[in-house]
Amino acid sequence: MESMPLVIRIFIMALWLSVIPAAAGGCFQRVLKRDGASGNPAAARVVFGWVSGQMLLWAVFQALCVPCVLRESTFDKVVRLFEAATAALVLAGAVIMIVQREKIKPVPGPERSGKNRVQTGLWLCFFVLLGLQLVQALRLTYADGDDAYYVAVSTITENAETLYRKLPYTGGTTSVDIRHGLAPFPIWIAFLARVSGIPTVSAAHIAVPLMLIPMTYGIFYLLGRRMLKGKKNALPLFLIFTELLTLFGDYSFYTVENFMLARSRQGKAALGSIIFPMLLLLLLVFAERISEGKKSGASYWILLCSVMTAGCLCSTVGSFLSCLFVAVSGICIAVAYRRFKVLPPLALCCAPCVCYALLYLTQP
Secondary structure (H helix, E strand, O other), X not given: OOOOOHHHHHHHHHHXXXXXXXXHHHHHHHHXXXXXXXXXXXXXXXXXXXXXXXXXXXXXHHHHHHHHHHOOOOHHHHHHHHHHHHHHHHHHHHHHHHHHHOOOOOOOOOOOOOOOHHHHHHHHHHXXXXXXXXXXXXXXXXXXXXXXXXXXXXXXXXXXXOOOOEOOOOOOEOOOOHHHHOOOHHHHHHHHHHHHOOOHHHHHHHHHHHHHHHHHHHHHHHHHHHHOOOOOOHHHHHHHHHHHHHHOOOOOOOOHHHHHHHOOOOHHHHHHHHHHHHHHHHHHHHHHHHHOOOOOOHHHHHHHHXXXXXXXXXXXXXXXXXXXXXXXXXXXXXHHHXXXXXXXXXXXXXXXXXXXXXXXXXXX
């Protein structure tokens, strides 16, 4: 990898952060169909496929990496297992996309007499602000002591082939840290560095923010489409105000906005900015289907379970908070629509989080 040209390394990293998740997201084409995605523009389908595919890959990485951490396996084994699983998921997603392509027919929208200059200007403003955030996230540095642990863990993992067996502060050998070992987000960053050949620190500080920040706005874009149906200019305005709240949300070290822009390389940033909004989107879709008397397909439940498991990858506390979020929302939906039979499948989706929480509580 060291002899590979930098352009090729960047290209491989871009594949792993964009094309491969989007291809794996083809597994959830039926979710788009049942969700009325046939009436959405192609951009919405692409964004949903990209985000849902990344959720699936994160969930699979969590399921493969944690057993390796507990058994004190090597990092190379995690790399080989996840590469094989990713290849299978991409193949499955491609096949499903081909099969479902003819079944998803777009619903023609209202004809427009002319170009909406106001709407175009609002979208231009949104993308300018998004570009500003990406540039500043890459150009500026942030005094964050957590980097001494999380980025160091990624670097040690990629270089020493160990999984939480070396102290990031001193480099000395230690026993497995169960608190961090159950949420191996830094190991995922080390994986990106290994397969692309880009240094681990560069992957953490440059590549990951370029994926997580747009993904966050992609989820809010999908949320906005559901909440602001039929309002042409409201969606870009909604996203612009979301950007303004993010840009001026650094009034504390612990706000979601601060983690999103300044600590994108840390799993807890993805938990607050990506996992919880994605859960909100899926639960909103679920509530709408219940109100319309429609059933949720198997792909929907697989996606919800994947998002729950991905929350465990991001942070150990994600297993507790994700279960709490889904449980409270599920009870509210069941009571509001008097459909208590929806509680068992929701509880089943919480099973991975419960397992990781029990591991955390029972491991010495």
